[in-house]
Amino acid sequence: MSDTPELVAALAAIVGEEHVTTSLSELDRHGHDESAHETVLPDAVVFPATTEQVAGVVRVCNQRRVPMIPFGVGSSLEGNVTPLHGGVSIDLTRMNRIIAVRPEDLDATIEAGVTRRQLEARLREDGVFFSVDPGADATLGGMAATGASGTTAVRYGTMRENVLSLTVVTADGEIMRTRSRARKSSAGYDLTHLLIGSEGTLGVITELTVKLHPLPEATASAVVNFPTVRDAVEAATETIQMGLPVARIELLDEVTMHAVVLRSQLPMAERPTLFIDLHGSAASVQEHAAALGEVVAAHGAEGYEWTTDPTEAKRLWSARHQVYEATIALRPGCRGMPTDVCVPVSRLAECIEESRADLDRSGVFAPIVGHVGDGNFHLTIVVDPTSAEEVEAAEALHDRLVQRAIAMEGTCTGEHGVGSGKVRYLPIEHDAETMAMMRRIKDAMDPLGLMNPGKVLGPAVP
Amino acid sequence: MSDTPELVAALAAIVGEEHVTTSLSELDRHGHDESAHETVLPDAVVFPATTEQVAGVVRVCNQRRVPMIPFGVGSSLEGNVTPLHGGVSIDLTRMNRIIAVRPEDLDATIEAGVTRRQLEARLREDGVFFSVDPGADATLGGMAATGASGTTAVRYGTMRENVLSLTVVTADGEIMRTRSRARKSSAGYDLTHLLIGSEGTLGVITELTVKLHPLPEATASAVVNFPTVRDAVEAATETIQMGLPVARIELLDEVTMHAVVLRSQLPMAERPTLFIDLHGSAASVQEHAAALGEVVAAHGAEGYEWTTDPTEAKRLWSARHQVYEATIALRPGCRGMPTDVCVPVSRLAECIEESRADLDRSGVFAPIVGHVGDGNFHLTIVVDPTSAEEVEAAEALHDRLVQRAIAMEGTCTGEHGVGSGKVRYLPIEHDAETMAMMRRIKDAMDPLGLMNPGKVLGPAVP
Numbered sequence: 001m002s003d004t005p006e007l008v009a010a011l012a013a014i015v016g017e018e019h020v021t022t023s024l025s026e027l028d029r030h031g032h033d034e035s036a037h038e039t040v041l042p043d044a045v046v047f048p049a050t051t052e053q054v055a056g057v058v059r060v061c062n063q064r065r066v067p068m069i070p071f072g073v074g075s076s077l078e079g080n081v082t083p084l085h086g087g088v089s090i091d092l093t094r095m096n097r098i099i100a101v102r103p104e105d106l107d108a109t110i111e112a113g114v115t116r117r118q119l120e121a122r123l124r125e126d127g128v129f130f131s132v133d134p135g136a137d138a139t140l141g142g143m144a145a146t147g148a149s150g151t152t153a154v155r156y157g158t159m160r161e162n163v164l165s166l167t168v169v170t171a172d173g174e175i176m177r178t179r180s181r182a183r184k185s186s187a188g189y190d191l192t193h194l195l196i197g198s199e200g201t202l203g204v205i206t207e208l209t210v211k212l213h214p215l216p217e218a219t220a221s222a223v224v225n226f227p228t229v230r231d232a233v234e235a236a237t238e239t240i241q242m243g244l245p246v247a248r249i250e251l252l253d254e255v256t257m258h259a260v261v262l263r264s265q266l267p268m269a270e271r272p273t274l275f276i277d278l279h280g281s282a283a284s285v286q287e288h289a290a291a292l293g294e295v296v297a298a299h300g301a302e303g304y305e306w307t308t309d310p311t312e313a314k315r316l317w318s319a320r321h322q323v324y325e326a327t328i329a330l331r332p333g334c335r336g337m338p339t340d341v342c343v344p345v346s347r348l349a350e351c352i353e354e355s356r357a358d359l360d361r362s363g364v365f366a367p368i369v370g371h372v373g374d375g376n377f378h379l380t381i382v383v384d385p386t387s388a389e390e391v392e393a394a395e396a397l398h399d400r401l402v403q404r405a406i407a408m409e410g411t412c413t414g415e416h417g418v419g420s421g422k423v424r425y426l427p428i429e430h431d432a433e434t435m436a437m438m439r440r441i442k443d444a445m446d447p448l449g450l451m452n453p454g455k456v457l458g459p460a461v462p
Numbered sequence: 463m464s465d466t467p468e469l470v471a472a473l474a475a476i477v478g479e480e481h482v483t484t485s486l487s488e489l490d491r492h493g494h495d496e497s498a499h500e501t502v503l504p505d506a507v508v509f510p511a512t513t514e515q516v517a518g519v520v521r522v523c524n525q526r527r528v529p530m531i532p533f534g535v536g537s538s539l540e541g542n543v544t545p546l547h548g549g550v551s552i553d554l555t556r557m558n559r560i561i562a563v564r565p566e567d568l569d570a571t572i573e574a575g576v577t578r579r580q581l582e583a584r585l586r587e588d589g590v591f592f593s594v595d596p597g598a599d600a601t602l603g604g605m606a607a608t609g610a611s612g613t614t615a616v617r618y619g620t621m622r623e624n625v626l627s628l629t630v631v632t633a634d635g636e637i638m639r640t641r642s643r644a645r646k647s648s649a650g651y652d653l654t655h656l657l658i659g660s661e662g663t664l665g666v667i668t669e670l671t672v673k674l675h676p677l678p679e680a681t682a683s684a685v686v687n688f689p690t691v692r693d694a695v696e697a698a699t700e701t702i703q704m705g706l707p708v709a710r711i712e713l714l715d716e717v718t719m720h721a722v723v724l725r726s727q728l729p730m731a732e733r734p735t736l737f738i739d740l741h742g743s744a745a746s747v748q749e750h751a752a753a754l755g756e757v758v759a760a761h762g763a764e765g766y767e768w769t770t771d772p773t774e775a776k777r778l779w780s781a782r783h784q785v786y787e788a789t790i791a792l793r794p795g796c797r798g799m800p801t802d803v804c805v806p807v808s809r810l811a812e813c814i815e816e817s818r819a820d821l822d823r824s825g826v827f828a829p830i831v832g833h834v835g836d837g838n839f840h841l842t843i844v845v846d847p848t849s850a851e852e853v854e855a856a857e858a859l860h861d862r863l864v865q866r867a868i869a870m871e872g873t874c875t876g877e878h879g880v881g882s883g884k885v886r887y888l889p890i891e892h893d894a895e896t897m898a899m900m901r902r903i904k905d906a907m908d909p910l911g912l913m914n915p916g917k918v919l920g921p922a923v924p
Contacts, residue, residue: 243676
């Protein structure tokens with residue numbers, strides 16, 4: 001962009017010279033996320049420190065008709081933060097203040113650049129926790145923008161259920177707060193949920209008030225092997241249908257277990273496995289463990305043990321948390337192309353089984369992990385980005401997977417968002433009227449189309 | 463309206479002659495809700511039987527620039543369904559089919575005119591239940607449109623947490639489904655939540671897919687008296703802060719208890735009282751009852767008992783459910799003007815105490831009930847609508863209450879919605895930018911301003 005120096009000067013006037021950069025390494029870091037999606041460089045990266053500075057940055061970009069892309073730590077998986085049309089990457093990581101923690105109200109107010117682990121560390125002293133855990137040490141702002149969830153959603157919900165209020169810079173550089181801090185409100189339209197999952201296309205989230213939960217009195221964790229993936233999925237489905245309040249119930253297929261064992265060196269069997277967590281009082285955890293024991297035994301599980309030792313549990317779960325990196329490491333030089341369908345739980349076993357058969361036929365390498373309590377699972381397709389043939393086969397597999405999930409009344413994305421990677425699936429999932437309504441809302445909230453252009457709905461109709 | 467016969471003929475062409483009426487009794491019934499807000503008659507009432515018929519009705523109204531007001535059973539409390547500018551009241555009660563109940567997915571799909579009790583009766587055979595219980599036997603469509611909640615929200619959430627997907631007729635008569643039936647989805651903007659609480663101003667909800675819960679294995683209920691309202695509130699607040707998973711925890715002050723005892727003839731003390739419900743396994747209910755026992759004892763409770771007999775529990779809760787009618791019956795000929803503020807729980811005791819003192823000074827008659835686990839409470843102001851002086855004093859009290867709640871980071875409405883009754887409070891609660899964004903969304907989704915005009919945001923800026 002020829003007028004970049006002028007743009008940089010205008011941004012510097014807002015945030016200070018040292019907080020705007022056009023260095024190639026920073027442009028590159030802000031030009032992609034953790035997925036295999038292509039890198040496109042922004043023209044500049046700006047690091048505002050306050051909501052007011054973000055508003056100033058947005059006004060500068062607005063005046064110059066420059067695209068704006070909010071950026072956290074770049075841990076998204078669908079190219080959600082890639083500046084497809086250049087412009088300014090608004091890096092929010094300097095906005096990392098924990099403004100207030102209120103254990104008495106079970107809520108906290110934080111800036112958008114606070115990361116999950118940073119918040120977790122701060123909360124521990126108060127005996128409370130924030131439940132949403134997508135694995136990556138993402139920023140809370142990014143998690144809200146993506147509608148993230150992860151392993152604990154089955155019990156505590158996704159970001160949608162755990163955000164009370166947002167402070168947002170609108171596309172024209174105004175600052176708005178979506179709602180009060182009250183637990184319940186029917187005071188006007190639900191702007192909070194409209195912004196959650198909007199991926200920076202409707203405004204920039206700069207501050208969040210999130211719900212907290214009291215630390216459970218007792219926990220128990222188990223790593224349970226099954227003869228087949230279907231057995232594991234059916235055990236998980238039955239657990240949910242019975243209303244057993246598991247805190248997490250995660251599927252890893254045998255290939256994923258192989259990757260995890262390689263990386264973690266933990267002595268675990270390389271078989272289809274459920275990682276299960278229970279939270280509650282000592283008595284209820286014991287009771288639920290017994291009930292779960294019957295369920296998993298009926299599906300062929302054997303030889304597992306519950307641990308109530310937090311250190312041991314953390315070690316087990318750290319293995320689960322390394323799945324993405326561990327899986328990609330199986331094919332050095334390759335990149336991840338994670339899929340993210342979610343179906344009603346009654347269709348889950350069938351959907352996974354059909355997908356597995358499809359996978360085997362296609363020759364694509366893609367271990368399966370799943371937040372099976374919610375009906376959400378990922379094929380982590382590992383592709384050699386230099387092989388056009390592999391990429392094409394992977395994309396065809398993904399297309400078939402999405403078609404299959406939608407035919408089962410599911411969705412193309414349970415938690416990763418649309419980014420640019422799933423733009424083509426949205427009109428398959430939603431009817432034309434729904435798409436038109438989303439477009440109308442986008443046009444109303446971002447009339448110039450400068451907020452993370454090309455994402456979620458894709459290019460505006462010309 | 464002079465062209466009513468032509469309008470009626472056009473509507474009859476869509477729904478059949480026998481399903482359009484201009485009879486005075488029906489116009490009157492659709493001219494108000496259960497509150498003291500003024501009655502304004504629609505020009506006609508139409509009773510569509512399908513989503514397609516609703517779409518046809520909307521197109522007829524659109525062409526003629528006639529306002530449209532969706533109507534369930536009229537149990538709202540803020541004039542939400544009153545046709546302030548005349549037009550067509552769209553009565554959805556013929557759309558009362560339960561389309562599918564899927565215990566295996568813990569969800570159900572129903573038409574908007576299905577009532578809460580109708581659904582409850584159908585679900586019982588499957589061992590599941592729908593949790594949201596606002597007291598009135600409202601339609602599910604109305605409950606979604608209002609963002610309703612009630613006694614069980616503290617455990618199971620409000621309508622916002624219990625609706626998966628909506629079918630909606632848009633302002634221009636198109637039919638859209640907001641999302642799939644998957645438990646989790648990040649596939650585009652959250653139209654579901656935008657419609658929940660929109661009170662018919664953004665579209666007509668015609669079908670819902672809602673979440674269900676397995677019936678709890680065991681329940682226990684108690685009616686616990688306290689020396690003062692403050693003691694009761696503090697006991698409730700402490701219960702929440704400890705994370706004790708009560709299914710309901712309801713405050714009734716001594717005046718409300720007097721009204722309830724009069725009406726129900728149950729032998730209950732006329733003192734500040736908490737109605738409490740526990741749901742869970744037999745062991746966990748016992749455990750939680752013991753923990754709760756310690757909390758309430760520390761706040762001066764005595765002489766209560768837990769009942770695990772469902773019939774007895776139902777009798778107790780039926781007393782709670784009659785509160786609104788029982789309270790109004792204390793002053794024959796008067797009408798209810800319920801308030802609905804909600805504050806963070808740490809401010810609840812203070813907010814109720816100050817409101818009580820204000821109430822005593824003002825001479826207004828207004829017993830207090832509260833969904834205290836959520837920080838939500840109602841003064842049910844009972845006014846003689848023929849006394850201008852009383853109405854004025856009541857409105858002044860309400861204004862001060864709302865200001866107080868907002869100053870404590872709360873909201874003017876926890877669950878009743880804005881209707882016309884709280885339009886004036888919205889710009890006090892939300893900043894100008896938030897109001898402007900809500901207006902933009904309204905204008906984008908209802909460009910002609912025909913959907914329940916005058917509600918939520920009030921009149922469009924001229």
